[in-house]
Amino acid sequence: MHSALDVPAGEEIAFLHRLDGVQGEAAIAVTDRGRLRASSFLDGRERFWRSQAVLPLQLNGQGAYPARRFIFHVGFCGSTLLARLIDHPGHVLVLKEPQCLADIAGQRAALVAGEGVAPIGALIDHALGSLGAVGEPELAIVVKPTNWVNSLLDDLCAPGRIDHALFVSMDIRAYLGAVFRGGRDRLAFCTRLAGEIAPALAGGPALLAKAAGSEGDPLDRAARIVALLHAMQETLFDRAIAANAWPSAVRIDFAHLTQHPAAVLRRARRLLGLGVGGEDDERAFALMSRHTKDPASPFEPSERLRQDREIEQHHAARFDAALEWLETTGPLAT
Template sequence: MIRPTQASGGAPVDYRAVMRDGHWLAHRYDPGADAIRFLRLSREDHARATFITDEYLPVGRPALALHRSEVMASAAEPARLHLVLHSAFCCSTLVARALDVPGVATTLKEPVLLNDIVGCRRQGMDPERLAPLLRDALIVLARPLQPGEAVVVKPSNVVNGLAPAMMAMRTDIHALILHAPLRVFLASVARKGMWGRLWVRELFAGLHAEGLVQMGFEPGDYIKQTDLQIAAVGWLAQQALFVRMAARFGDQRIRTLDSEHLLRQPAAAMSAIATLFGLKIDVAAVVAGPAFTTSSKTGDTFGADDRAREQREGLSLHKDEVDKVAIWAEAVAAAAGIPLALPAPLIAG
């Protein structure tokens, strides 16, 4: 089916060809025009980008703005799709990089299309419109760079509130849920300074708006809490969501892993992740590869020892604040019935 597109000045576009080519990333959603914006990216573009957000993507790549109804009318059978969900600062980007293996899987690191749908939800889009939009997004994202590959999506944790709906819509989806232990998470936030503290407040605001913060506090209590207390509340809210998801979908579809087990047992963890997602990967090569040995942000050499040193320094510098907030958060968790360790662990130990 040939249709014009505004993005190319009226030139004809073969919708079917676009939908069969995963190099055309479904990048953004325009609710006013009910259009999906596609951006053409190579596997190398994906690999170089920390996340596939405009901040990290190269400028000047070909783009198409296509009406959603026309896009979906031309959609092919979606590829196998799996999720790497996370509560931030827990090596989820490392896992996404490790799973991007040509011929096996394409990974999408924080696609903004899903963030845009979260924005539609928070702005009050009718659920009867939102559900088909999310279903369509899962279809257009499940287009690998190479035929036969699975697609592994690592959403931003802003998207976590939509994760149960995604799992319900596609019963073939399996999900790995990653989290950092509470003290490790708090130290990571503190180490990032003002920007880390602002980020956790933004995260909290989103979780609260979606009704995911159920800790027994009065609304006015939160303004009295410190940045790290707000960070802990956000961590606990996500933890509670993950517990509910594990109970709802079962350990055949959802498994959980914390960052410390991943880093202590990388081969066992990657082997178990590959089994969960049905991927045939060379685990030894993956563990020895750039995902585990370089920084996802700079590309510099950065391995498990460097991560451990960074954690120690962060904990040492902010130990008093982290310890006090952790003790407080553990009491909040106990009162709210939220476990600090998630069920359905991926690996033992």
């Protein structure tokens, strides 16, 4: 999808869109804050730029105003809704799924092997500096990366690198239902993501190979992989929270977000160090009626509930087996 965004033109800014830490190149997009705010994805699925240029990568460290507020998530758990709730024109700009961080995650194996133009930490610092420069002192920047970036959590959340973070997740059975509700494309995405995240955990690749197996129904194997993916992401969240001594309140559950959006918004703003608010209830409940990734479309909770019930009825035994398998594997190494 490459749709033009119907937003008023604003002051032009240079935005780090792509980053190739192996070849030493960067794609710089000419855009404005209005286009960045309106985009549900800053990964190229939506055209948020006026022009782009590929230039030699010039590392500049973290810069004067690095991005130091983050929303991490397991996927399909309301993180885009939370991002839109937190975004506050004139005060807070949430950058949703910038591709430059996903690029570093995708190059992680090569970078760890020393095949990059710089260490992985230097590339992360450059990305944080570039993303933060979009706001500078007058506008707080919050970054909601794709969950593809969770493989980078040990480096991205190294103590002292970022100041505030939220971790959005959901019950593992609900996660299985959300992934299966998305059909073949979502299952394929999660299988690829599990392959990216597994090497970040001791024993992860071996567990993934066991989950994938070569025998049995393909959907049974997919359910095991999805269950393991949820557990791996939760383990990485636990590790990041412990490393920074963040409070348990930084964890946000999807069910709580959907049931009490205004209360979650107030907590999220406090934990992210954002001193704005005042119209929480009105904004929260207005947004709940729209599709978060396509605000022009209405969202029907009753229809979503019907879909979830159908998925559970059809796959209940499969989900039971996947969760039992996960339990028998024992805890993931932290």
